[in-house]
Amino acid sequence: xxxxxxxxxxxxxxxxxxxxxxxxxxxxxxxxxxxxxxxxxxxxxxxxxxxxxxxxxxxxxxxxxxxxxxxxxxxxxxxxxxxxxxxxxxxxxxxxxxxxxxxxxxxxxxxxxxxxxxxxxxxxxxxxxxxxxxxxxxxxxxxxxxxxxxxxxxxxxxxxxxxxxxxxxxxxxxxxxxxxxxxxxxxxxxxxxxxxxxxxxxxxxxxxxxxxxxxxxxxxxxxxxxxxxxxxxxxxxxxxxxxxxxxxxxxxxxxxxxxxxxxxxxxxxxxxxxxxxxxxxxxxxxxxxxxxxxxxxxxxxxxxxxxxxxxxxxxxxxxxxxxxxxxxxxxxxxxxxxxxxxxxxxxxxxxxxxxxxxxxxxxxxxxxxxxxxxxxxxxxxxxxxxxxxxxxxxxxxxxxxxxxxxxxxxxxxxxxxxxxxxxxxxxxxxxxxxxxxxxxxxxxxxxxxxxxxxxxxxxxxxxxxxxxxxxxxxxxxxxxxxxxxxxxxxxxxxxxxxxxxxxxxxxxxxxxxxxxxxxxxxxxxxxxxxxxxxxxxxxxxxxxxxxxx
Amino acid sequence: xxxxxxxxxxxxxxxxxxxxxxxxxxxxxxxxxxxxxxxxxxxxxxxxxxxxxxxxxxxxxxxxxxxxxxxxxxxxxxxxxxxxx
Numbered sequence: 133x134x135x136x137x138x139x140x141x142x143x144x145x146x147x148x149x150x151x152x153x154x155x156x157x158x159x160x161x162x163x164x165x166x167x168x169x170x171x172x173x174x175x176x177x178x179x180x181x182x183x184x185x186x187x188x189x190x191x192x193x194x195x196x197x198x199x200x201x202x203x204x205x206x207x208x209x210x211x212x213x214x215x216x217x218x219x220x221x222x223x224x225x226x227x228x229x230x231x232x233x234x235x236x237x238x239x240x241x242x243x244x245x246x247x248x249x250x251x252x253x254x255x256x257x258x259x260x261x262x263x264x265x266x267x268x269x270x271x272x273x274x275x276x277x278x279x280x281x282x283x284x285x286x287x288x289x290x291x292x293x294x295x296x297x298x299x300x301x302x303x304x305x306x307x308x309x310x311x312x313x314x315x316x317x318x319x320x321x322x323x324x325x326x327x328x329x330x331x332x333x334x335x336x337x338x339x340x341x342x343x344x345x346x347x348x349x350x351x352x353x354x355x356x357x358x359x360x361x362x363x364x365x366x367x368x369x370x371x372x373x374x375x376x377x378x379x380x381x382x383x384x385x386x387x388x389x390x391x392x393x394x395x396x397x398x399x400x401x402x403x404x405x406x407x408x409x410x411x412x413x414x415x416x417x418x419x420x421x422x423x424x425x426x427x428x429x430x431x432x433x434x435x436x437x438x439x440x441x442x443x444x445x446x447x448x449x450x451x452x453x454x455x456x457x458x459x460x461x462x463x464x465x466x467x468x469x470x471x472x473x474x475x476x477x478x479x480x481x482x483x484x485x486x487x488x489x490x491x492x493x494x495x496x497x498x499x500x501x502x503x504x505x506x507x508x509x510x511x512x513x514x515x516x517x518x519x520x521x522x523x524x525x526x527x528x529x530x531x532x533x534x535x536x537x538x539x540x541x542x543x544x545x546x547x548x549x550x551x552x553x554x555x556x557x558x559x560x561x562x563x564x565x566x567x568x569x570x571x572x573x574x575x576x577x578x579x580x581x582x583x584x585x586x587x588x589x590x591x592x593x594x595x596x597x598x599x600x601x602x603x604x605x606x607x608x609x610x611x612x613x614x615x616x617x618x619x620x621x622x623x624x625x626x627x628x629x630x631x632x633x634x635x636x637x638x639x640x641x642x643x644x645x646x647x648x649x650x651x652x653x654x655x656x657x658x659x660x661x662x663x664x665x666x667x668x669x670x671x672x673x674x675x676x677x678x679x680x681x
Numbered sequence: 682x683x684x685x686x687x688x689x690x691x692x693x694x695x696x697x698x699x700x701x702x703x704x705x706x707x708x709x710x711x712x713x714x715x716x717x718x719x720x721x722x723x724x725x726x727x728x729x730x731x732x733x734x735x736x737x738x739x740x741x742x743x744x745x746x747x748x749x750x751x752x753x754x755x756x757x758x759x760x761x762x763x764x765x766x
Contacts, residue, residue, distance in 0.1 A: 207700070251737070
């Protein structure tokens with residue numbers, strides 16, 4: 133048994149015969165060219181040919197891996213035609229170099245500048261430059277790009293693989309790959325993840341010829357590659373592979389299942405999203421709705437206050453994508469760690485306890501009014517609710533409700549469609565809100581606990597201060613008691629309470645949340661199915677609250 | 682000449698694929714377009730130059746459009762940045 137250690141690209145296990153791929157580098161000499169004019173013409177012709185090859189790859193990628201990954205090839209076209217590269221090549225040709233040598237040298241020089249950058253991601257881009265230049269050289273020398281013909285399923289081993297080589301493979305026959313070079317950030321790695329190929333890169337040493345055809349195991353969790361594994365190792369990975377498959381199928385089967393405990397307690401599992409684009413992923417991931425739509429990006433990605441129209445476009449798109457499923461938009465939560473320059477917020481000694489969210493809107497009601505108008509208009513398109521963050525008092529709630537009334541009146545007068553009974557909820561992020569939940573419940577329709585802030589404010593721990601990490605205990609009894617206290621008070625008024633903070637995805641707390649009757653859990657998309665599985669495994673009758681409180 | 686500032690919010694910065702889209706957008710205009718990030722300036726129609734800026738999330742870039750269609754170029758480039766970066 134031989135073991136190689138590389139870097140994991142995608143978690144998973146692949147088992148199959150190894151197939152070694154050779155990539156022959158074209159021989160390029162510094163022989164004198166046939167004169168600048170002729171060499172330049174060769175280079176231009178090669179550019180055109182390379183672009184047409186890439187164009188085909190782009191189209192094939194578009195249909196097999198989608199727009200985002202296909203952009204790799206569009207970017208390679210841009211690089212092939214890049215004026216800086218062109219200048220560097222033509223310069224060398226004018227000094228007498230042959231076209232291929234000029235491209236190789238220019239490419240090496242540009243690749244070097246990327247390789248020397250500080251940023252690891254940009255370093256990986258030197259590979260793209262070399263790939264593009266290598267293709268140009270092949271086109272100049274009339275060498276056809278080699279594509280690997282596979283006839284049986286196998287694990288590929290190569291010194292390195294380019295995105296183009298990956299695209300040209302028969303994907304139904306590739307189980308995974310291992311390369312001696314390459315990085316986790318390469319476009320090859322990105323494609324491998326999209327194609328779900330368990331792979332390992334950067335093993336440093338090349339796998340020798342003699343292993344061609346040998347049985348190989350790729351452990352995409354640890355980055356280990358086993359060649360000729362012993363019986364025990366092989367069995368271990370076969371079992372792991374079976375388990376992974378079963379797990380995946382089991383989770384997939386939960387996509388449209390209800391989130392019900394063994395004793396019949398129903399909760400709902402929704403998604404936290406940051407923009408309307410993510411709504412598709414949320415539904416795809418089995419979300420029963422969107423429990424938290426953060427509207428901050430509209431403010432953070434803008435150089436001025438976002439207009440009502442811009443907001444309406446985004447909110448109505450999100451509501452429509454949810455096709456009748458519930459969606460909760462949280463009004464802007466700017467301030468503290470989320471700053472937008474144009475708000476021109478004064479610097480603060482203690483921003484977490486400072487001027488943020490609804491507190492800013494008290495002084496600048498127009499900001500919230502514009503947002504509420506956009507949200508009310510979007511409410512006509514589906515099952516929308518609005519939620520206000522950072523509430524500490526009844527006065528704040530009444531202020532927002534008065535503003536909402538004003539907006540509704542204006543919209544009616546303008547004859548604009550909206551849902552007059554759109555539910556209004558608030559976040560429980562402060563101990564104050566939890567402790568007066570009974571009074572707040574008389575004013576609003578629902579609640580959602582933001583556990584990150586609630587932990588920070590309850591335990592007096594600044595989330596941004598890393599030195600305090602060891603004191604940050606999200607299972608602190610104080611916190612769990614506050615949540616339970618609020619839940620009881622809210623249920624007593626016939627209102628509902630959800631959890632949308634990070635704690636919602638902690639599977640060890642799920643039984644506690646269900647026991648106190650939390651009505652919905654909202655988590656980011658990848659956590660939805662594992663959470664649903666957890667809910668279905670719980671019998672709340674056997675959960676003892678005392679152990680938590 | 683029209684100049685505007687934009688703060689990069691994409692968590693990977695102006696990485697390769699969006700850089701490609703950005704230069705294709707810039708190439709649509711006759712105006713010359715430059716992007717400045719920290720102390721480096723790049724021709725926005727040149728991919729390698731734009732990538733070399735290594736603009737990261739949170740960096741402020743200054744975009745400068747100059748030429749006959751500078752107004753429409755500035756508006757569209759700003760919209761492009763907001764939607765993609």
